[in-house]
Amino acid sequence: MDDRRxxxxxxxxxxxxxLQTDIxxxxxxxxxxxxxxxxxxxxxxxxxxxYMRVWNSIPPNEPDSLSAYVGKVTRNxxxxxxxxxxxxxxxxxxxxxxxxxxxxxxxxxxxxERRMDSEEIVNALNxxxxxxxxxxxxxxxxxxxxxEPIADVAERYDISVSKTTTMLFRLRGRLKKHFMKEGISx
Amino acid sequence: MKSEDLLRHIGSVKDEYIEEIMxxxxxxxxxxxxxxxxxxxxxxxxxxxILGASVIAMHGAPVERDDLSLTGNVHNxxxxxxxxxxxxxxxxxxxxVNDRNVVVKVEGLNDDAQTVLDGLELAGKEYExxxxxxxxxxxxxxxxxxxxxxxxxxxEAATDEMARQxxxxxxxxxxxxxxxxxxxxxxxxxxxxxxxxAAALAEKYSVSEGRVDMINKFVGEHxxxxxxxxIDNNIxxxxxxxxxxxxxxxxxxxxxxxxxxxxxxxxxxxxxxxSGQELLSFASAISDFYDKLSDYYSAGDVAKRIGYEFSIVExxxxxxxKLWAVLAESLTKSIGNHGxxxxxxxxxADWLSQDDTGKMIEDLVGAIIKAA
Numbered sequence: 001m002d003d004r005r006x007x008x009x010x011x012x013x014x015x016x017x018x019l020q021t022d023i024x025x026x027x028x029x030x031x032x033x034x035x036x037x038x039x040x041x042x043x044x045x046x047x048x049x050x051y052m053r054v055w056n057s058i059p060p061n062e063p064d065s066l067s068a069y070v071g072k073v074t075r076n077x078x079x080x081x082x083x084x085x086x087x088x089x090x091x092x093x094x095x096x097x098x099x100x101x102x103x104x105x106x107x108x109x110x111x112x113e114r115r116m117d118s119e120e121i122v123n124a125l126n127x128x129x130x131x132x133x134x135x136x137x138x139x140x141x142x143x144x145x146x147x148e149p150i151a152d153v154a155e156r157y158d159i160s161v162s163k164t165t166t167m168l169f170r171l172r173g174r175l176k177k178h179f180m181k182e183g184i185s186x
Numbered sequence: 187m188k189s190e191d192l193l194r195h196i197g198s199v200k201d202e203y204i205e206e207i208m209x210x211x212x213x214x215x216x217x218x219x220x221x222x223x224x225x226x227x228x229x230x231x232x233x234x235x236i237l238g239a240s241v242i243a244m245h246g247a248p249v250e251r252d253d254l255s256l257t258g259n260v261h262n263x264x265x266x267x268x269x270x271x272x273x274x275x276x277x278x279x280x281x282x283v284n285d286r287n288v289v290v291k292v293e294g295l296n297d298d299a300q301t302v303l304d305g306l307e308l309a310g311k312e313y314e315x316x317x318x319x320x321x322x323x324x325x326x327x328x329x330x331x332x333x334x335x336x337x338x339x340x341x342e343a344a345t346d347e348m349a350r351q352x353x354x355x356x357x358x359x360x361x362x363x364x365x366x367x368x369x370x371x372x373x374x375x376x377x378x379x380x381x382x383x384a385a386a387l388a389e390k391y392s393v394s395e396g397r398v399d400m401i402n403k404f405v406g407e408h409x410x411x412x413x414x415x416x417i418d419n420n421i422x423x424x425x426x427x428x429x430x431x432x433x434x435x436x437x438x439x440x441x442x443x444x445x446x447x448x449x450x451x452x453x454x455x456x457x458x459x460x461s462g463q464e465l466l467s468f469a470s471a472i473s474d475f476y477d478k479l480s481d482y483y484s485a486g487d488v489a490k491r492i493g494y495e496f497s498i499v500e501x502x503x504x505x506x507x508k509l510w511a512v513l514a515e516s517l518t519k520s521i522g523n524h525g526x527x528x529x530x531x532x533x534x535a536d537w538l539s540q541d542d543t544g545k546m547i548e549d550l551v552g553a554i555i556k557a558a
Contacts, residue, residue, distance in 0.1 A: 125198075141204070
């Protein structure tokens with residue numbers, strides 16, 4: 001079913017909306033949740049929570065991109081659950097490694113310097129992504145948005161794991177430089 | 187900020203980037219005409235995925251689902267590929283553009299291109315902006331002038347539609363620059379397919395695959411010319427040659443090449459009797475003549491033939507060599523007349539002093555009458 005029609009079903013308060021969302025994006029949402037949480041049971045719960053949050057938020061929201069909307073909701077809930085469940089440790093999914101990798105993009109500036117507006121940071125991320133090739137952008141997004149294991153990213157793009165690792169390393173370096181160029185100290 | 191916060195912020199990037207990884211299999215590939223292209227094509231055909239969908243029952247109860255292995259929708263996964271545009275004058279510049287028309291990479295393929303690109307930061311900019319900056323730098327560095335007004339745009343993309351779009355954008359940008367400087371650009375353009383053989387030749391001669399492809403197209407239609415004969419020439423001279431011989435198939439042109447014999451004069455010349463090498467030398471000599479005239483007139487006036495009358499007379503000598511007398515008769519007495527003898531058999535054009543030009547014309551006319 002067309003995304004626009006699914007959003008209309010949400011607006012009409014038809015439960016068919018969730019059925020259609022699950023048919024179209026269920027697998028993807030589960031994948032995002034599992035990558036973050038590393039646990040099937042938690043992932044199931046996360047996706048169900050995400051559907052309920054989408055159900056409760058449309059309306060008033062009326063997203064232009066249902067796929068991105070559902071994905072963002074799922075990802076945020078997964079990260080929240082991870083934080084709740086593992087206040088003293090980082091969990092079993094890809095996130096612990098991701099966090100170590102992303103730490104390379106931070107400048108080490110002190111707390112006063114690095115108080116940046118979230119919007120500025122997101123804008124800088126968007127302009128960074130805009131300048132990447134389609135493959136680079138896909139690799140970056142699959143790793144750091146979708147939290148996919150490097151081996152899965154490599155397989156999807158038909159490149160070796162070592163090449164993917166190198167590409168990600170360079171992309172993190174470029175992101176750090178991009179932040180500096182944009183005057184953002186993280 | 188902690189890395190957790192950065193991870194959160196990455197979650198808020200534009201929807202389009204999220205849609206991309208949800209709905210597309212992204213692959214960077216260049217269209218090929220050889221066996222590797224076939225492999226790419228097969229890969230594209232196979233880029234179909236069956237997404238499992240769980241069936242849920244909704245009766246006011248929380249969502250329930252089966253496992254994820256159920257069959258469901260079939261989604262065609264579009265191939266998003268980077269495209270390549272090559273800009274050739276003598277500098278050969280390669281621009282890689284992503285599916286959002288943003289420049290991913292710019293590469294200078296020869297020394298002249300390095301000069302052009304020096305100081306330019308083009309990665310991450312919109313394609314239109316990059317083309318504008320590159321062409322403007324070509325002008326500033328003297329590679330494009332009123333008398334060297336030719337530029338070749340070659341596009342290599344996953345589909346003809348994408349290549350056509352990039353060519354159209356390029357031509358629009360260059361035309362806009364031309365409206366500012368009034369050089370009267372002559373823009374050659376073509377869509378090309380990547381081949382390993384063309385890539386190898388391009389690397390060997392430090393030019394673009396586009397230039398190699400254009401020459402191959404021309405040579406394929408004219409047995410009198412060889413690839414080796416033409417590859418060392420810049421786009422201006424190749425374009426001038428096309429003015430005399432005709433454009434090869436698959437090449438489009440907007441605007442005429444500067445520095446050629448006017449069409450009305452050309453009709454009186456038997457240029458079709460010349461061999462390929464001779465015509466190339468002739469085109470080069472005529473071009474030199476115009477260049478030398480720019481010592482006396484502005485380059486713009488020379489290119490547009492303003493302020494002087496151009497004439498050319500052809501003669502065959504007793505030993506069968508062709509000679510041409512070229513004359514620019516000034517329409518203002520203060521500049522005077524300027525002429526040259528083009529003798530391909532003996533080399534290039536001989537520039538004549540002003541005192542000699544009058545006598546030259548008399549002699550030539552006399553010689554032609556005698557021959558007749």
